[in-house]
Amino acid sequence: MKTLKHIALVVVILMMISCNKEDKKLNVEVFETSAAGNKLSKITEFNNSDEKVTIKLTPEQTFQTITGFGGAFTESSAYLLNKLSKKNRDTIIKAYFSKEGAHYSLTRTHMNSCDFSVSNYSYTPVEGDKNLEHFTIEEDKEDLIPFIKDAMAASTDGFKIFGSPWTAAPWMKDNNHWVGGKLLPEYYDTWALFFSKFADAYKAEGIDIWGFTVENEPLGNGNNWESMHYTPDEMTNFVQNHLGPKLEADGKGDLKILGYDQNREHLKEWVDSQYKNEETSKYFDGTAIHWYASTFHVFPEELQYAHNKAPDKLLIQSEACVDAEVPVWQDDAWYWKKEATDWGWDWAPEEDKHFHPKYAPVNRYARDIIGCLNNWVDGWVDWNMVLDTKGGPNWFKNWCIAPVIVDPDKDEVYFTPLYYTMAHFSKYIRPEAKVIGLENTDEKLLAAAAQNPDGSMAVVLFNEFNTPKTINLTLNDKHVEFSIDAQAIQTIVIP
Numbered sequence: 001m002k003t004l005k006h007i008a009l010v011v012v013i014l015m016m017i018s019c020n021k022e023d024k025k026l027n028v029e030v031f032e033t034s035a036a037g038n039k040l041s042k043i044t045e046f047n048n049s050d051e052k053v054t055i056k057l058t059p060e061q062t063f064q065t066i067t068g069f070g071g072a073f074t075e076s077s078a079y080l081l082n083k084l085s086k087k088n089r090d091t092i093i094k095a096y097f098s099k100e101g102a103h104y105s106l107t108r109t110h111m112n113s114c115d116f117s118v119s120n121y122s123y124t125p126v127e128g129d130k131n132l133e134h135f136t137i138e139e140d141k142e143d144l145i146p147f148i149k150d151a152m153a154a155s156t157d158g159f160k161i162f163g164s165p166w167t168a169a170p171w172m173k174d175n176n177h178w179v180g181g182k183l184l185p186e187y188y189d190t191w192a193l194f195f196s197k198f199a200d201a202y203k204a205e206g207i208d209i210w211g212f213t214v215e216n217e218p219l220g221n222g223n224n225w226e227s228m229h230y231t232p233d234e235m236t237n238f239v240q241n242h243l244g245p246k247l248e249a250d251g252k253g254d255l256k257i258l259g260y261d262q263n264r265e266h267l268k269e270w271v272d273s274q275y276k277n278e279e280t281s282k283y284f285d286g287t288a289i290h291w292y293a294s295t296f297h298v299f300p301e302e303l304q305y306a307h308n309k310a311p312d313k314l315l316i317q318s319e320a321c322v323d324a325e326v327p328v329w330q331d332d333a334w335y336w337k338k339e340a341t342d343w344g345w346d347w348a349p350e351e352d353k354h355f356h357p358k359y360a361p362v363n364r365y366a367r368d369i370i371g372c373l374n375n376w377v378d379g380w381v382d383w384n385m386v387l388d389t390k391g392g393p394n395w396f397k398n399w400c401i402a403p404v405i406v407d408p409d410k411d412e413v414y415f416t417p418l419y420y421t422m423a424h425f426s427k428y429i430r431p432e433a434k435v436i437g438l439e440n441t442d443e444k445l446l447a448a449a450a451q452n453p454d455g456s457m458a459v460v461l462f463n464e465f466n467t468p469k470t471i472n473l474t475l476n477d478k479h480v481e482f483s484i485d486a487q488a489i490q491t492i493v494i495p
Contacts, residue, residue, distance in 0.1 A: 026478040027495065031428075033362075033420040034488035035336040040420045040427075043490075046483040049468040053442040057459065057475045059451055061437030064307075066450060067314060067379035068106025068160055069369075069426035071096065071403070073151070076116040076393050077386040078143035083408035090154075092404055092413060093147075096385055097154040102423035104159055105431050106379045107151075108318055109144065111165040111198055113178075114216070115225035115398045116384055120178050122169035123198065130190050137201045145205050152207070160210035160431075163198060164261060164288075164318070166217075166226035173228060180223045182230070188238060192246035199252055211256025213288045213318055214239060219262050222347075225396040232273035235259060236280050244283025261288040261318055264299035267306050275310045286314025289377075291368055292323065294355035295342050298371030307376035315376055320368065321383035322361045322401035322418070326391045329405060335361045335417040336487055361401065365421045366446065366462040366489050373435055373448040373460075382422060424491045428458035445469060445484075457494040463487065 032038045081089045095101040113121045126134040137145075152158065167173070168183055168191055175181030183191055199209045218230040230238070239257055247255055260270040267289060275281045287306055293299065306315055324343045328334040337360055344356030369380050384402040391399030403419035406412065433450040436457070440447045446462040463469055463484045470483045473492065484490050 024478055026473060026475055026480040028473070028480050028482070029493045030482055030490055031424070031493070032485060032488050032490045033417060033424060034485045035333065036485055036487070037332070038485070038488070039417070040423055043482075047468065049470045049483055051442075051467055051469040052472065053440070053445050053469050054472045054474070055441070055447055055459070056439040057449055057457065057473070058437035058439065059457065059475070063435040063437070064315075064376050064378045066429055066431055066433040066435065067316060068104075068431045069380050069422065069429065070104035070106040070159060071382040071385040071422070072319070073107060073109040073144060073148050073161070074114065074116040074384050075110070075118055075140075075144050077384050077402070078147035079118055079393060080386050080388055080406055080408055081147055082143055084406060084413070085411050088406070088411055088413050092386060093150050094154050095404070095415065095419070097151045097159070099156040101427070102419065103156070103427045105157065105426060106316075106381055107159055107161045108381050109148070109161060109163055110216070111163045111194075112167060112169070113226060114166040115396045116394055118393055119395055120226070124169045124172075124194065127171040130187070132190065132193055132197055135194070135197045135201070137198070145207070148207055149205070161207065162211040162213065162256065162258070163209055164213040164216045165194075165228070167228040168194070178226050180220060180227055180229060182234075183228060183238075188242045189246070192238075192242040195243060196246055196250045196252060199255060209255065211258060211285065213258045213261040214243065215261060216319075217262045217290070218260070219266065225398060232270045236273045236276070239283050240280055256285040256314065257283050258286045258288040258314065258316060258318070259284050261290070263290050263293035264302045265293040267299070267302040271306045271309045275313070281310065284313065286316060288316050288318035291317065291320040292343065295344070295357060295359040295364055296367065297355055298368060298375065300371065300375045303372070303375035303377060314378055316379035316381065317372055317377055318381050319383050320365075320381075322364070324399070325401050326399050327387060327389055327401045327405045327416075329389050329407075330414050332417050338363070360464070362417050362421050362489070363464050365418055367464070369425055370446045370448045370460060370462055373450070380425065421489055424460055424489050428491045428493055429460075433458075442469065459492040459494070461490045461492070
């Protein structure tokens, strides 16, 4: 009997130990995209590595509230989608916007034409039309608007969309040209009316505009494609005395106005102008930035400065792409290799050349998004969603790469690794999520974390190196061990 009692006691103790261990285990789902071939694949079996990393989540430490992740609706992308079969067109739109896909939540579109339009066009074609009585978005109705409306239909939760002008019509500018020049002061009120008319015209099509950037790349683009120049104080003046009051007077004061909208290295001087005082700050809801100043540097000091200058304002990455490259077709490995070059490889001034080494496209995306999340950026928007095998169509022949490449002549679609990289963030970190703190024992493993409104958490890890790592992830008094492959990005979801 003593033996039976002893055995029973041992069994009870073992059960208690087992239950205690189970109570201490953190339940997670792990999704991975890797150079080895995973594509947002759910991983359930892991191999231990000699490289050990401990990551401790600290959800009591909160940072910015997420606005969203996504890409841009361009005429080039919309034009290509209309050349595909309905099946492939629908597949791409669902892949970007459905809950089962990347679930994009923040998007951009151009107002008037841009380099990724099929041609130059303006919504204000009649010269001297100060009251914009001939304003028309007819040009957008064949390709662009159907793309946006189909994306809305595919989206479970909807998404925000903001507009960005590349230029006013030439007749409003001091050089009477699509490229370069400045808005003539006599047309400041006309140009403010343009934004209001755009919101009304799109609303009439069933599309609610969330906001605007004031001007795409106000410093110019080397006088290549559509552009219009502002100094920081000129843009602040336009917003403070024209655009902001006009939207407010027209009952559109809730539309967001984002200043700047160019590369991060000049960010300080722009936020200094926007947020100089209460009067200059009044109509600015935030600042938009691009990543083209470097293929690897996130510019954390500039991002921190912008946040500290206006802690309650938005800070949104509004455009990024692998530029100056013809897309590599059906070759996933290329996107993981440091073979891509950008505009700066050839054209950057000598003192800035070190910012533009060769890079791996996946690395650039993953590093930048994680770096942005860890430096107060609340939204991250990619450029074109779809381009062809030449990197267009683009009237200026300014070729770029998009996450999805198509061959319209053969009706073929290629989801590059960049699509899956974007989805690691957009699918699992939802609008209104809070970026949370974490402690990471390996500075070479990039990590960011957020807690969603439903209480779930998403941790995104990026291992750009050639050796896998074993991760011990802890939250409160629970933990879990798993591994991340070499050259891989992971999202760990904690329900």
